Amino acid sequence: AQSVTQLDSQVPVFEEAPVELRCNYSSSVSVYLFWYVQYPNQGLQLLLKYLSGSTLVKGINGFEAEFNKSQTSFHLRKPSVHISDTAEYFCAVTPRNYGQNFVFGPGTRLSVLP
């Protein structure tokens, strides 16, 4: 079974400041990793994903994430946030070989302040 932990339930940050949203996972098998974003009153959309290869992956809207296998982490970063980045962010994993289901973390609410 897999589990996902997002250590910060809420992250307030000023506009143009950098931000890191933390994600750690637990799994007995190899997994693919994803970050999804949910804007207010909308569904979830894919921000970025790690499947294989380079451990630094770039996504939409200037976000990037780094996979660290030894620390079982997949932290999301952005060097300079905008007001429009205010949203809830979900980290998710799914097994590579055996199952099809995603396991989501509890989410981190990012609030960008003017």
Add this chain to the structure above:
Amino acid sequence: NAGVTQTPKFQVLKTGQSMTLQCAQDMNHEYMSWYRQDPGMGLRLIHYSVGAGITDQGEVPNGYNVSRSTTEDFPLRLLSAAPSQTSVYFCASRGGLAGVGELFFGEGSRLTVL
């Protein structure tokens, strides 16, 4: 492209009533799933399907029923609504059965049970 379409977007029920949340996708995806989203708990899997005629339970299946008669449609039935089923429900689909494909989400259905 419509993607994943959910109806209704909002619904208020009385305890004991039954209803069906509709989900349709036009991407020819084999895998479809239903999640519920509650504050601080992320998304929890209710039921999923890997193809027409095949369904299985997720993490929180009690009180819900599903069927999959076509590739396109995956309705979620609440048999006898309870206040604990007040939540936002998301339908999601993915292409392929191995882990690589991302999940595509509908815009959600907000259900209130009085």
